[in-house]
Amino acid sequence: MAINRKMDFQADEIALADFAKAISHPARIAILKILAQHKSCICGEIVEGLPLAQATVSQHLKELKAIGLIKGTIEGKTSCYCIDWGVFNQFVAHFGIFADLSKNASCQSQSCC
Amino acid sequence: MAINRKMDFQADEIALADFAKAISHPARIAILKILAQHKSCICGEIVEGLPLAQATVSQHLKELKAIGLIKGTIEGKTSCYCIDWGVFNQFVAHFGIFADLSKNASCQSQSCC
DNA sequence: ATTTTATATCGCAAATATACGATGAATTGT
């Protein structure tokens, strides 16, 4: 692999790709779903709902936290996680880039597509 | 890695993760943007817009095609690509799962988050 | 028929991601 080609892409392309990568694993989607279904933070319980070892779940949580999709604090014995909806909705809104373009762009060629 | 833990996750979780994985690289986001900006199919031109070798771009196109996000036909000497907006919008709509939940779910704990 | 052009595919190397047991750190309960 060449040395960091990322610089050649635009910032918004990288940002959207990073968001997509953060949720590109079923476990992380499942974690977000579990968190979304709770009105308040979850302190534990996540590991039990997933078919993965505690260490692995902790690693997935770390990734979601790294990109800012979830917030978490350590409260005494347990940790406490919840979704940062501001960040989440901001990322989803980025798909608007395509939604806007889709109005004008449609393939008019009969021979292909 | 264990042997295909995917079976332990739900179908919609896997589907959303697969979509995210397909667009989890700046090059593939860039390709979609290029395609979206055109009213009709693009026959070539994509390689020139990216900082990658032709073989690499072809591989990224293949991935986008595999998940159905883009359609492509070979027309004589050149290939012809365009976005399948139906598939694209269908995937984006999946984020509705979270949007619905976000209305009820918000952290009420003062101590965390 | 041969060359040129456009794109796909193969094969390999390097980089990343994933999973998990073992261990560490901090806290609660006794």
Add this chain to the structure above:
DNA sequence: ACAATTCATCGTATATTTGCGATATAAAAT
């Protein structure tokens, strides 16, 4: 103080992704 609990981190094995040169394929141009 000590044991139990909860979660993070380390180390490591394996799998997947990425990138690209080389090569294949197929049509167009000469």
